[in-house]
Amino acid sequence: MNMVWDRFVSNRIRELGYDVATRTMAVVFANNTRTFHAPVSYPLYASINHARFPEHLYRQAILGKIPEVSGI
Structure with missing residues (x-):
């Protein structure tokens, strides 16, 4: 996985990452x-x-609508 990270999104979400390939x-x-x-x-x-x-x-x-998958 080649995850691109965005940091300091909000108080509750510290980081978001996205992998285009997967x-x-x-x-x-x-x-x-x-x-x-x-x-x-x-x-x-x-x-x-x-x-x-x-x-x-x-x-x-997302929550409850798109399945959780195993990560890195």
């Missing part, structure tokens, strides 16, 4: 918990990354 999005929360979801489109990842409230969009569009 369409996998990684989320690192403030408590260092990591989750990986796939398949996630790049536009969806980008919208979460640039959202004013990324945690809300993550819960609305």
Whole structure:
């Protein structure tokens, strides 16, 4: 996996990562918990990354809707 990371996304989401080849999005929360979801489109990842409230969009569009996968 070649993950590209964006750091300091928000208070609750510390980092977001995305792998274009596998369409996998990684989320690192403030408590260092990591989750990986796939398949996630790049536009969806980008919208979460640039959202004013990324945690809300993550819960609305990803959590429970796009399956968790094993990560790195």
